[in-house]
Amino acid sequence: MKTKLLTALLLGTSILGTTGMALAEDVTLNIESWRGDDLTIWKDKLIPAFEAKNPGIKVVFAPSAPTEYDAALGAKLAAGSAGDLITCRPFDKSLELFKKGNLADISSLPGMENFSPVAKAAWQTDDGKSSFCVPMASVIHGFIYNKDAFDKLGLKVPTTRDEFFAVLDKIKADGTYIPMAMGTKDLWEAATMGYQNIGPNYWKGEEGRSALIKGEQKLTDPQWVEPYKELAKWKPYLGDGFEAQTYPDSQNLFTLGRAAIYPAGSWEIGLFNTQAQFKMGAFPPPVEKAGDTCYISDHTDIGMGLNAASKHPEEAKKFLSWVASPDFATIYANALPGFFSLNSTPVKMEDPLAQEFVSWRGKCKSTIRSTYQILSRGTPNLENETWVESANVINGTDTPEAAAKKLQDGLDSWYKPAK
Amino acid sequence: MDTETMAEETRAKRPIRWHVGVFLAPAVLVYTAFMILPLFGTLQLSLFRNIEQSQVFVGFGNFRTLFGDPNWSVNFWNALRNNVWFFIIHMLVQNPIGILLAALLSSPKLRFTAFYRTAIFVPTILSFVIVGFAWKLILSPIWGVAPHLMDFVGLKSFFTPWLGKEQYALTALSLVSVWQFVGIPMMLIYAALLSIPDEVIEAAECDGVTGMAQFWKIKLPLILPSIGIISILTFVGNFNAFDLIYTAQGALAGPNYSTDILGTFLYRAFFGFQLQVGDPNMGAAIATIMFLIILAGVCVYLFLVQTRLRRYQF
Numbered sequence: 001m002k003t004k005l006l007t008a009l010l011l012g013t014s015i016l017g018t019t020g021m022a023l024a025e026d027v028t029l030n031i032e033s034w035r036g037d038d039l040t041i042w043k044d045k046l047i048p049a050f051e052a053k054n055p056g057i058k059v060v061f062a063p064s065a066p067t068e069y070d071a072a073l074g075a076k077l078a079a080g081s082a083g084d085l086i087t088c089r090p091f092d093k094s095l096e097l098f099k100k101g102n103l104a105d106i107s108s109l110p111g112m113e114n115f116s117p118v119a120k121a122a123w124q125t126d127d128g129k130s131s132f133c134v135p136m137a138s139v140i141h142g143f144i145y146n147k148d149a150f151d152k153l154g155l156k157v158p159t160t161r162d163e164f165f166a167v168l169d170k171i172k173a174d175g176t177y178i179p180m181a182m183g184t185k186d187l188w189e190a191a192t193m194g195y196q197n198i199g200p201n202y203w204k205g206e207e208g209r210s211a212l213i214k215g216e217q218k219l220t221d222p223q224w225v226e227p228y229k230e231l232a233k234w235k236p237y238l239g240d241g242f243e244a245q246t247y248p249d250s251q252n253l254f255t256l257g258r259a260a261i262y263p264a265g266s267w268e269i270g271l272f273n274t275q276a277q278f279k280m281g282a283f284p285p286p287v288e289k290a291g292d293t294c295y296i297s298d299h300t301d302i303g304m305g306l307n308a309a310s311k312h313p314e315e316a317k318k319f320l321s322w323v324a325s326p327d328f329a330t331i332y333a334n335a336l337p338g339f340f341s342l343n344s345t346p347v348k349m350e351d352p353l354a355q356e357f358v359s360w361r362g363k364c365k366s367t368i369r370s371t372y373q374i375l376s377r378g379t380p381n382l383e384n385e386t387w388v389e390s391a392n393v394i395n396g397t398d399t400p401e402a403a404a405k406k407l408q409d410g411l412d413s414w415y416k417p418a419k
Numbered sequence: 420m421d422t423e424t425m426a427e428e429t430r431a432k433r434p435i436r437w438h439v440g441v442f443l444a445p446a447v448l449v450y451t452a453f454m455i456l457p458l459f460g461t462l463q464l465s466l467f468r469n470i471e472q473s474q475v476f477v478g479f480g481n482f483r484t485l486f487g488d489p490n491w492s493v494n495f496w497n498a499l500r501n502n503v504w505f506f507i508i509h510m511l512v513q514n515p516i517g518i519l520l521a522a523l524l525s526s527p528k529l530r531f532t533a534f535y536r537t538a539i540f541v542p543t544i545l546s547f548v549i550v551g552f553a554w555k556l557i558l559s560p561i562w563g564v565a566p567h568l569m570d571f572v573g574l575k576s577f578f579t580p581w582l583g584k585e586q587y588a589l590t591a592l593s594l595v596s597v598w599q600f601v602g603i604p605m606m607l608i609y610a611a612l613l614s615i616p617d618e619v620i621e622a623a624e625c626d627g628v629t630g631m632a633q634f635w636k637i638k639l640p641l642i643l644p645s646i647g648i649i650s651i652l653t654f655v656g657n658f659n660a661f662d663l664i665y666t667a668q669g670a671l672a673g674p675n676y677s678t679d680i681l682g683t684f685l686y687r688a689f690f691g692f693q694l695q696v697g698d699p700n701m702g703a704a705i706a707t708i709m710f711l712i713i714l715a716g717v718c719v720y721l722f723l724v725q726t727r728l729r730r731y732q733f
Contacts, residue, residue: 092696100472185583187673188693241560243583243674249561372694380490381695384671384687392675397585413490 027315028058030083032076034069035302041335049331050322057315077102077307084310085319088133088303090122091372095132097305098125103132104306109317111324118206118366119342122300126374133303134324137332137339140357141197141297144264144272146257147279149177153260157283161230164286168237171260179237181259183245190231190390191383193263196369198285199227200295205367213374215417219408220401228393228400235394243395266357269338273353282356284364298366300342378414385410458710464703474700481704495705497676498684499712501589505680506657508593509600514649516597517604518642522634524605525612536609540602547599551666554595558582582667585677592678596663600656604649611645612638644728651720658713661686681709 031042042061050059062083064072070093076082077097086103088094097103106112107130112120115135123133150157153174158164171179184190203209203223211217217224239245239253254262255275262268264282272280287294304323310316322328329341330348337351340358349355371383389403398406465481467474485491520539524532542550558565560580569578581591615638623629623637661682664672670692672679687695689702 092694183583184674185580186669187671239561241566241580241583244558244560244580245583246555246559249559253561376694377696379695379698381693383694384692387671387693388673388675391673395583395585395674397675410490 033087034066036063104308111321133305135342177260178239181253184391187387191387205295266338294364380410513597521608543602547662611642
């Protein structure tokens with residue numbers, strides 16, 4: 001069914017494309033993507049906005065299923081039938097395409113100056129010299145809380161770690177709500193919503209992340225072990241049987257109003273807005289002392305690049321420059337609350353929860369997840385091991401120190417930082 | 420001398436039996452194309468390694484990595500150990516229960532046998548995805564029926580989130596798998612029990628062998644060949660298992676790899692997972708080892724067990 005639909009779609013695009021060209025000599029650009037969910041947003045909002053300003057260029061958004069995307073794209077690139085514009089996954093998957101010569105170097109594309117180095121890092125060569133995708137969106141980590149529950153218990157939004165644990169204690173003592181909705185069954189919740197969420201405050205975001213890549217810091221250093229110690233302290237505040245609680249369980253516990261705090265990624269906003277019957281708020285990961293610089297995980301997730309074999313590179317570059325513009329960012333970020341534009345120009349968003357998340361960019365320093373760039377290329381895979389060890393630390397299977405040592409030993413076995 | 424020439428003549432006269440080849444061809448072709456060629460393809464793949472975008476022959480290098488590099492070998496032995504435990508549970512729980520159910524079903528006094536037979540067999544035809552998901556819900560500490568039912572009979576204190584605890588998860592999943600597949604040994608044994616001729620049973624009754632003694636002394640020896648077949652089916656099935664673990668625990672087979680079996684280990688190596696890029700060559704090496712383990716098991720059965728089983732012709 002899916003493939004049929006896909007074939008029909010592809011067939012449709014090719015027919016439309018050729019007739020379009022025959023009639024008006026228009027140039028048609030095809031976009032490859034795995035975001036089938038966004039089809040209507042592209043068709044109804046983004047593409048018309050671009051076409052209105054650029055007569056003579058037609059754009060077609062042709063998504064494949066997420067699980068098939070990488071394989072399908074690889075096959076199409078090899079056969080020379082891939083679209084002109086390619087939606088980029090972050091880091092190694094896109095880097096590999098660039099190295100094979102499938103993605104063009106767009107470092108000098110007008111509009112790229114709108115992005116910070118952190119935003120561009122996901123689609124750059126390791127030395128940072130060439131960029132090959134325009135960053136489109138990122139997701140931000142933090143905590144979403146049940147405002148009604150906080151009001152009822154008379155709680156204030158915590159800013160420091162001591163306040164955070166005091167709030168958790170109060171919720172627990174009251175007993176109406178589960179203090180925090182998180183489980184360890186699916187492992188990645190513990191790593192992504194736990195470790196990568198609170199970690200940047202300890203390892204000072206980019207500073208620690210790049211030092212780790214350079215080999216100047218180790219995962220056994222205090223700033224990398226401390227977040228595990230905090231995670232271990234979360235255990236008593238999680239719900240009964242959290243060891244077998246899955247990610248959808250956690251989402252439901254929170255949206256049903258049974259839990260007060262949810263360690264979150266901003267991509268939840270869309271879903272939570274439709275499901276939760278109570279007011280929600282969000283706060284960034286608490287810092288140690290009031291007034292400390294805060295760091296947030298503002299993880300680059302999706303970008304767009306130029307197929308090096310495109311027949312219309314000039315028009316495609318025009319489109320990419322538009323993707324890099326604040327115009328695009330405004331439409332995109334409002335259509336998909338929780339997926340934030342990486343553009344340096346602030347984007348006006350309607351959704352209050354999304355506004356809250358994005359406001360942290362102003363007061364905190366942004367970083368990306370520590371394990372994504374370079375460090376997850378070997379065996380054992382650092383990201384996967386971080387999932388397992390984060391869950392182990394919360395379950396009490398491993399002490400924070402033992403977990404950190406295992407991760408560092410695994411990393412040492414294949415990663416030799418250039419010194 | 421005469422006889423020899425005669426034999427040669429008859430041989431020459433016998434027409435070539437084309438139909439044998441014609442009738443065998445579809446099966447041989449299909450089996451070769453879909454089983455034998457991929458098998459050799461896998462074996463070949465396991466001897467190569469991808470170095471700088473091209474496949475390079477490395478002999479047994481991948482196997483040396485698999486057994487010599489602690490990053491691989493620790494996971495491999497862990498998966499093998501778990502797999503053996505998975506198999507032991509099936510042998511100790513699934514097959515005896517299957518035999519017991521078959522014995523009960525074949526009792527002439529039992530009513531509604533057709534219903535029981537169907538009800539017990541139904542889970543076998545369910546998809547793994549349904550079974551994995553249903554049991555995840557049943558055992559869920561938050562919405563599951565298991566904690567409520569146990570509370571009902573006052574056993575709530577014995578409930579723990581089994582699927583999330585390192586020490587219980589694998590056993591729990593093995594028992595789920597037993598629940599799903601107990602119908603197969605039951606059906607096979609049931610068929611074997613039905614094929615025992617009435618004369619044998621009647622003769623036993625004349626000799627005063629009835630009830631339990633009749634089962635142990637007459638029926639069990641007669642169904643031993645079926646039990647042998649079931650054991651080997653269980654062995655092959657368990658060492659190829661993957662789906663249930665994957666649907667219930669995910670590809671990382673948590674918590675802390677405690678439910679990782681050879682199938683999930685192979686999956687992660689071959690296809691990769693999240694940021695881990697798949698390595699088809701290492702995956703093929705693991706698949707080869709799995710093939711050898713199963714081959715060894717089947718050989719042990721064929722040469723040591725089956726030749727000693729006594730068959731009774733009636």
